[in-house]
Amino acid sequence: MMKQYICLDIGGTYLKYGILTSGGRFLVKGKVPTHAEQGGAAVLAQAKGIVVEYREKKSLDGICISTTGMVDPESGTIVYASDAVPDYAGISLKAEMEAAFGIPCEVENDVNCAGLAESISGAGKDSRINVCLTVGTGIGGCLLVDKKVFHGFSNSACEIGYLRLPQGEFQREASARALWARVSKKKQEKKSIGERWDGVRIFQAAREGDRICTEEIDRLIDILALGIANICYVANPETVILGGGIMEQESYVRPRLEKALMQYLIPQVWKNTKICMAEYKNDAGMIGAFYHFRAMQKKRK
Secondary structure, eight states, X not given: OOOEEEEEEEOSSEEEEEEEETTSOEEEEEEEEOOGGGOHHHHHHHXXXXXXXXXXXXXXXXXXXXXXXXXXXXXXXXXXXXXXXXXOTTOBHHHHHHHHHSSOEEEEEHHHHHHHHHHHHSTTTTOSEXXXXXXXXXXXXXXXXXXXXXXXXXXOTTOGGGOEETTEEHHHHSXXXXXXXXXXXXXXXXXXXXXXXXXXXXXXXXXXTOHHHHHHHHHHHHHHHHHHHHHHHHHOOSEEEEESGGGGGHHHHHHHHHHHHHHHSOHHHHTTOEEEEOSSGGGHHHHHHHHHHHHXXXXXX
């Protein structure tokens, strides 16, 4: 009988979940709001509740977790988390889940999981060295060599959101959240008070010639290119894989991003670096969590 695993992708906005077979097929998928502002204990309780619900319906052979925050993959513990999830640091998801359900659990950072998914069977499967970036409400990154995550000395390698650039912190200047905030502020100054400017609307307005939206997207893309260029100079990846909400606007973003990268990268690096869009999108975290679970269980045996 084919084994079945529950995969949880714990983000700051949504907790995505799915039942995945050992053959890589989803039997169930869904998502619920995370309510991260309620804190780490509430997030843990919510994750346990989903496992309880599906354990009553299916025989589960393991729990595979992708999560926001810095993770010690050996112990499955959150070692650092931003204030988006208060009191999350210090929680051992692995120990909590194994004690509650008596089945193995493995935990990895969400961007590392996305990078694993893309490197093993997605956009970067034919490359030895990949850098994976997710550009959404924040910016995350990971470096993968031979389809394995490079964690660094203290499990904080490639925490690129904290990069310091002349414009400021990378994730505060080049994320979707930064774009929304700057456009909203400028629109309010023009008396468009009360209007909601999310990413979809901003890109649509830019396509229709809106000057403010066009200028702010161009600013974001320029800073994004600068950050990516700096990463390329350090890691020299074969492939840079881009995911997250901003990259869903590929037809608008990609040509402008490539033009900016050509300015920031010397020809030797530019011509030897592939730029790819992520293939798995919202499923990447869950698929990568399964790949991580499989590798860690093999290692522990």
